[in-house]
Amino acid sequence: MKLKKYIDFKLILLLAGFYGLFNIIYITKSAYLRVTFPEMRHEPWYDFLVNNILIDWLVVVFYMTIIAISTKRFLHRNFSWVKIISIHIVCSILIGFIIRLIFDLYSILTGLFTIEEYQVKESFTRFMIVVDLNFLIYFAMTFIIYTYYYVKQVKEAEHHRAQLETQLVNTRMKMLSSQLQPHFLFNTLNSIAVLADLDKEKAKDTIADLSDFLREILYSGDENVIPLEKELRTLEYYQNILNVRFSDHLTITKEVDQSLMSKKVPALLLQPILENSIKHGYSYEHTHLEVIIRIYAEANELIIKVINDGAGLSAGKEELLKKGKGLDNIDARLSNLYGNNYSFEIKNRSTGTGVETTIKLPLT
Secondary structure, eight states, X not given: OHHHHHOOHHHHHHHHHHHHHHXXXXXXXXXXXXXXXXXXXXXXXHHIIIIIIIHHHHHXXXXXXXXXXXXXXXXXXXXXXXXXXXXXXXXXHHHHHHHHHHHHXXXXXXXXXXXXXXXXXXXXXXXXXXXXXXXXXXXXXXXXXXXXXXXXXXXXXXXHHHHHHHHHHHHHHHHHHHTTSHHHHHHHHHXXXXXXXXXXXXXXXXXXXXHHHHHHHHXXXXXXXXXXXXXXXXXXXXXXXXXXHHGGGEEEEEEEOGGGTTSEEETTOHHHHHXXXXXXXXXXXXXXXXXXXXXXXXXXXXXXXXXXXXXXXXXXXXXXXXXXXXXXXXXXXXXXXXXXXXXXXXXXXXXXXXEEEEEEEEOO
């Protein structure tokens, strides 16, 4: 398993197959020349296949495996293209030296010539004869490596995008099946009915808020991330409805850094967190609830805190995620959007009263 982390065996097989095909073409060319020009000097088939084909193939595949591992690290570290191309040019020349030295060492060990007979100039000449061919082969295989990783990244991005779109749709549907259960609509409509006699303007405003809230959930597009300003606008519709339902028993305060309004956050993130805070905050001992929503930047992170002064939690975060589909969906969406580069924490406040939900996201 650890080996798979560094080596992509499908890519290695692809490189080995490509260079194997090159060698087959080379063997075919050599066979044609032997038949067409028998008077030319040709080395025995055994020496040709072992020395020029097999050993060369093994060395090149091993060398390109190292290059493939290095290329993956280049991509993760976001090296500049100038630096990457410079490194590959050096490596393309280096591979010729390595192959030449291995062949010379093999020739000495097998007795083809002695160390005394070894000539550096002749060895260098052999290297120069094929230096252009080595260069072309190296960059052809490097092109395969980059194409392979690019296609793989595109497929992974498409897969994640499809997952995110599905999760976004599920979020909207789960909102309709949780917040918009009959009791939610009944309570809201009953409040509107009461207001119709007492305060017609407020009744109209509540109807408008309910309509806008439903529209934002169902028809706000397929964006997975939206500006914070738009997310807060959706939350405002929901908050207005809550204020009608809970009257003076609920106080919601927002402390938002206005300079962050254009920053991107996952769509429909705040509403289910606020809903969860209210749902678990009320109890027989806590009939009045205050919720504070804080959004600010710290270092390179966007920090969202939802704090209430209600009942504490008896279960940990993992158990809450299992019980609450909305929270579990949020965690899954954050994971797909940011990988390991986010934090999602739900815990009792250190003051002993209330619960604090904290989400930390990359500041984009």
